[in-house]
Amino acid sequence: MKKAIALSYEEQMAAPKVVAKGSEIVAERILEEAIRHNIPIRQDQTLLTLLDAIEVSEQVPPELYGVIAELFAFLYQLDHEGITKK
DSSP states (O other): OOEEEEEEOOTTSSSOEEEEEEETHHHHHHHHHHHHTTOOOOOOHHHHHHHTTSOTTOBOOGGGHHHHHHHHHHHHHHHHHHHHTO
């Protein structure tokens, strides 16, 4: 079963939050929107399983901060490399 979860984080937020999640058709739509807006997509089944327990609009719990920090650092690096290569 195809699943997707979208996270959002801004500096003024206490923690990242789940902004969208779904299976099958909804997952496809989430991925299409990410592609359309040039939002990086990462496939990580373990992380997906952990985040699937969080409801939309809820913040990521403290026990996941470490893994989410690694994810955002990875995405920041991708973005930074993309900017410097232009």
